[in-house]
Amino acid sequence: MLVGLISKRLTAPLFAWPILIGLCAFFLSKFKLLRYTGFIAVLPVSILAFEILWSSVHPGTNAERHKTFDRSHYTPGFRVTNPQVKKTDPDAFGWGLNEILVGRDGFRADPNTGEGNPERCRFVLIGDSMIYGSGLRDPVTVGPVLTSMGIRACVFGVTGNSPVDYLATLKYVAARIDPGAYVAFYLYAYNDFVSLNKYFSRGFLALSNWAPGLFEWADYFNNWRQATFVFSLIRTKQERSPRTLWQYDVGKKEPIKLLYPRDPAEYVPPRPLNKRQRAALDFFFKRLADMSQGRSWRVVIVIHPDDSEIYANFARRSPTFVDLDLRRADGLKMCQEYSFVCEDLSQYLYERSFAEGKNPYFVDDRHFSVFGTRVVAEHFSALTKRLTH
Numbered sequence: 001m002l003v004g005l006i007s008k009r010l011t012a013p014l015f016a017w018p019i020l021i022g023l024c025a026f027f028l029s030k031f032k033l034l035r036y037t038g039f040i041a042v043l044p045v046s047i048l049a050f051e052i053l054w055s056s057v058h059p060g061t062n063a064e065r066h067k068t069f070d071r072s073h074y075t076p077g078f079r080v081t082n083p084q085v086k087k088t089d090p091d092a093f094g095w096g097l098n099e100i101l102v103g104r105d106g107f108r109a110d111p112n113t114g115e116g117n118p119e120r121c122r123f124v125l126i127g128d129s130m131i132y133g134s135g136l137r138d139p140v141t142v143g144p145v146l147t148s149m150g151i152r153a154c155v156f157g158v159t160g161n162s163p164v165d166y167l168a169t170l171k172y173v174a175a176r177i178d179p180g181a182y183v184a185f186y187l188y189a190y191n192d193f194v195s196l197n198k199y200f201s202r203g204f205l206a207l208s209n210w211a212p213g214l215f216e217w218a219d220y221f222n223n224w225r226q227a228t229f230v231f232s233l234i235r236t237k238q239e240r241s242p243r244t245l246w247q248y249d250v251g252k253k254e255p256i257k258l259l260y261p262r263d264p265a266e267y268v269p270p271r272p273l274n275k276r277q278r279a280a281l282d283f284f285f286k287r288l289a290d291m292s293q294g295r296s297w298r299v300v301i302v303i304h305p306d307d308s309e310i311y312a313n314f315a316r317r318s319p320t321f322v323d324l325d326l327r328r329a330d331g332l333k334m335c336q337e338y339s340f341v342c343e344d345l346s347q348y349l350y351e352r353s354f355a356e357g358k359n360p361y362f363v364d365d366r367h368f369s370v371f372g373t374r375v376v377a378e379h380f381s382a383l384t385k386r387l388t389h
Helices: 002-006 011-030 034-057 142-148 163-176 196-209 212-225 229-235 275-292 307-316 326-335 346-356 370-388
Strands: 079-081 099-102 121-127 154-157 177-188 244-248 256-260 298-304 341-344
Touching: 121 163, 121 370, 142 154, 142 370, 154 163, 163 177, 163 275, 177 370, 244 307, 256 307, 275 298, 275 326, 298 326, 298 346, 298 370, 307 346, 326 341, 341 370, 346 370
Parallel strands: 121 154, 121 177, 177 298, 298 341
Antiparallel strands: 079 099, 244 256
16 A cells, blocks of 8 residues: 555556565565564554545545546546635636536536536537546536537547547447537647557546455555545656746737746747557547447547647747647548547637737646636537538
8 A cells, every 4th residue: 555655657556556465475484573563564554544634624625536437538427626726816717616526417516506418419528637627616617618508519528538438438428429419629738639559548547347345445555545645645746847927919908917937939849749649549539430330420620739739829929820830730631531520629729818918827837727718618519510511
């Protein structure tokens, strides 16, 4: 258990347990130290007792710890209160976020009313923390915003997920999606272009259906250890790189503000997709095509940019967006080889942000801000209307 408190991945303590137990048994018996077992156990038992108390008092609001083992959705019905609500800067990550609630279907819901996704889905959005609404209060996440526009959508966002997990989510919710529904998948250029290794590791999680008791216990331990003081002390980056406030006057009342560790103008283009990333993306498209075959869904792939690319364009102070990340173009080209509707949100997001003089991301974080989330919702609304005609 102590190994689990300091290791980043769950596999380390799982492998360490039988090895350490065997080594301890060997040395204790060989050197006749069994009589001192109680003294040896004082420190680890004390640490574990402290951590059990700590994690129960400080559960935090990290939804990441409440996902099912296959990462398709969250544990239904969990509710977490934020002990430290940000109240100073409304443009900051987590401002006013008092509580998180996951509804009966395993996805985010309103903590005040309990209202979440509708039972049947005609409009579907699947993605990671950007679609989940990390750092946002529930009323300003993409689901409620779309509802205010007259679109009752099912939003299936799970933090930390990638295309391989989107397939697991689709499998979990497929029975709820109506024929002819609009099903949009949001691929984030920052971290969704993964390699095939991610698919192989996720494939192992499918074994949870064969040994649910064992996997549930391992998942419970994994959730608990991530809530401990030692884990947060060692694994959470308490000290971030020094950040500077950058401001860009684009002719509006207020300049666009962002906290960033380097000059946004010094943008370093990422490398093009390599063979493993291309293979993984193609695998995702093929599996998605197979899963949607015969269902008459209108499947949409939306690729959206990393914040650094948007900020590099802000530094140019031009209303015209310039593509700087070749990966998005590669992804769109691969997408167009299938029957999906393929969209790049970058230009729309940038031009709306520039026109209104607002940052589509939190001033201190790369997730969508209230404004950025509204732009995503408006783009989805316009997209469904365009596809209808």
